[in-house]
Amino acid sequence: MNYLDLIQILDSSIRLATPLLFACLAGLFSERAGVFDIGLEGKILISAFFSAAVAALTGSVWLGLLAGIASSMVFSMIHGLASITFRGDQLISGVAINFLAAGMTVLIAQDWFSQGGRTPQLSGGARFSPIELPFAEALSGVPFIGPLYADALSGHTILVYVGLLTVPLTWYVLFRTRFGLRLRAVGENPGAVDTAGVNVVRLRYAAVAICGVLCGLSGSFLATGLAASFTQNMSAGRGYIALAALIFAKWRPWYALGACLLFGLLQAISNRYSSIDLVLFEIPNAFVLALPYILTVVILAGFVGKAVPPRAGGQPYVKER
Amino acid sequence: MTTMKTLLGAVAASALAAGAAMAEPGLIIDLGGKFDKSFNESAYNGAQRWVEDNDGADYLETELASEAQREQTMRRMADRGANPVVVLGFANGSTLEQVAPDYPETNFVIVDMVVDQPNVQSIVFAEHQGSYLVGMMAAMASETGTVSFVGGMDVPLIRKFACGYAQGAKAANPDVEVIANMTGTTPAAWNDPVKGGELTRSQISQGSDVVFAAAGGTGVGVLQAAADEGELAIGVDSNQNYLHPGNMLTSMVKRVDNAVYDAFTAAAEGELQTGIVVKDLSNDGVGVAMDEFNEDLVTEEMMAAVEEARAAIVSGELEVHDYTSDDSCPALTF
Numbered sequence: 001m002n003y004l005d006l007i008q009i010l011d012s013s014i015r016l017a018t019p020l021l022f023a024c025l026a027g028l029f030s031e032r033a034g035v036f037d038i039g040l041e042g043k044i045l046i047s048a049f050f051s052a053a054v055a056a057l058t059g060s061v062w063l064g065l066l067a068g069i070a071s072s073m074v075f076s077m078i079h080g081l082a083s084i085t086f087r088g089d090q091l092i093s094g095v096a097i098n099f100l101a102a103g104m105t106v107l108i109a110q111d112w113f114s115q116g117g118r119t120p121q122l123s124g125g126a127r128f129s130p131i132e133l134p135f136a137e138a139l140s141g142v143p144f145i146g147p148l149y150a151d152a153l154s155g156h157t158i159l160v161y162v163g164l165l166t167v168p169l170t171w172y173v174l175f176r177t178r179f180g181l182r183l184r185a186v187g188e189n190p191g192a193v194d195t196a197g198v199n200v201v202r203l204r205y206a207a208v209a210i211c212g213v214l215c216g217l218s219g220s221f222l223a224t225g226l227a228a229s230f231t232q233n234m235s236a237g238r239g240y241i242a243l244a245a246l247i248f249a250k251w252r253p254w255y256a257l258g259a260c261l262l263f264g265l266l267q268a269i270s271n272r273y274s275s276i277d278l279v280l281f282e283i284p285n286a287f288v289l290a291l292p293y294i295l296t297v298v299i300l301a302g303f304v305g306k307a308v309p310p311r312a313g314g315q316p317y318v319k320e321r
Numbered sequence: 322m323t324t325m326k327t328l329l330g331a332v333a334a335s336a337l338a339a340g341a342a343m344a345e346p347g348l349i350i351d352l353g354g355k356f357d358k359s360f361n362e363s364a365y366n367g368a369q370r371w372v373e374d375n376d377g378a379d380y381l382e383t384e385l386a387s388e389a390q391r392e393q394t395m396r397r398m399a400d401r402g403a404n405p406v407v408v409l410g411f412a413n414g415s416t417l418e419q420v421a422p423d424y425p426e427t428n429f430v431i432v433d434m435v436v437d438q439p440n441v442q443s444i445v446f447a448e449h450q451g452s453y454l455v456g457m458m459a460a461m462a463s464e465t466g467t468v469s470f471v472g473g474m475d476v477p478l479i480r481k482f483a484c485g486y487a488q489g490a491k492a493a494n495p496d497v498e499v500i501a502n503m504t505g506t507t508p509a510a511w512n513d514p515v516k517g518g519e520l521t522r523s524q525i526s527q528g529s530d531v532v533f534a535a536a537g538g539t540g541v542g543v544l545q546a547a548a549d550e551g552e553l554a555i556g557v558d559s560n561q562n563y564l565h566p567g568n569m570l571t572s573m574v575k576r577v578d579n580a581v582y583d584a585f586t587a588a589a590e591g592e593l594q595t596g597i598v599v600k601d602l603s604n605d606g607v608g609v610a611m612d613e614f615n616e617d618l619v620t621e622e623m624m625a626a627v628e629e630a631r632a633a634i635v636s637g638e639l640e641v642h643d644y645t646s647d648d649s650c651p652a653l654t655f
Contacts, residue, residue: 008526012519116356227515228545231538232354236513272523286506
């Protein structure tokens, strides 16, 4: 493996990590506020469908993006209604959302387009096209750094850069603003926040809404950035991998970036090599693909530090009886 | 009460008898979906053509939604009186092995697999022969000397495609390098266009400039990625040349539509032969798709080479190794 191979693998990992990163940060907001969300998968899927469908109908990828975010927000609000207002079980509501999205997308797609649960192929303005970062051309000649910048970092669609910028933004919002402090407090001890006169229900709804926006971006990127149409169940478990990444990252934004890039890298490696030859023994492809899950289990078992979830996570807040 | 029961029973019996007498053919669309632009869609088109040619004729059709429904769907189709019941894909083999003996009066047709039962017609295609021809074209069209293959689920059938492709490529250019990747090891690999696209980009970054997709619905992502990168792609099963004109070198067509059409027609005339039916180059079961979308990409030289190889294979002069015959491939390691 030479340097050029490495650059190409990094390029591929950034692309593969982006949908995970959006979903992982979405889960971060929601779970930091004490609302567990295993419905990430369903929200990615519904957003992928609506962004592809609206982009196909209007020819504009931006309208598609808006539609994707809106649909994901609606699902977030359903989750909020069930688990915050009606104090239902958050896991069950999440599972319901996943099932609803899996069935609904195919049904509507069949009704609108009659192509067996797909949307038509998108082209031109109905897709996100790659953008070149400034000076990419000029810097490509510089040894070492040049190819890294020009080939791996530059030339992705705009949502990839939005995703990377969301990480510092998330960190700033959660750790440097009053809103973030309250949001984190609501996930640890909602009673105390309530005593201080802050509306717990409103804060949790805000967190769930942000989660909806980020899942919407993830789904939209999948259908209009990476692929060029919606296909049945195209999220293919990315919502669950994002949850694994969230635990792996111990509910921290910068760690989340690291975890998603690592998971993306593992996928990129397994895509490229059918088996990895380490002179003494060979690592099969399937093992590399399974590594994210194995690492998460190791972290959960407490071998490498401890992953402590927000203390009030999963419990609906009851003001008084 | 008892009279009621008898009456109902009689009605049910007569309904069954009527169903059996009409004996509509039945088609079970496999996972991947009816409009996968590939394997299943080809079968569906064959059934539709049969309906058009026999106006007024009708057939039963269902679509599998999950692996677990195979047996239930097959039995229900047979219970409803469909004859023959056509099932698509190798994954139905073990299920049909159990179901077929329970319905001795019903004929079954299975595509892509051999099931040794007296009432089953097994249709197998010589995919390695068709893949050999497109492999030759790929190697001749390649400027980088590297061509690649994206498979769906990693099963012997798909390796048969890959192996034929690699042999053809090496026959046209002994120095050619062939990269092969499989999308996955579960049925979900037939329907993951995002991963298909990523595999394709990875192969293109390794120098490949012609990509052959044999991956069902995943292939849609493969062809899209190749078109996005401005390289050539080869479709599979159905003629997919129209999907990206200018970037589609050709398609390795596998006439599943003809297989379904012939089975329906033979059954309507009461002449369905059970046993193994082989569809290969000699009876146009497999072939290379040429139409207005790819005529500018295919040179005279390629056509001549393909024609020559085709004649040699049909006459038996040239033998293309079939991966499934001994689970190994001389031209490619997996």
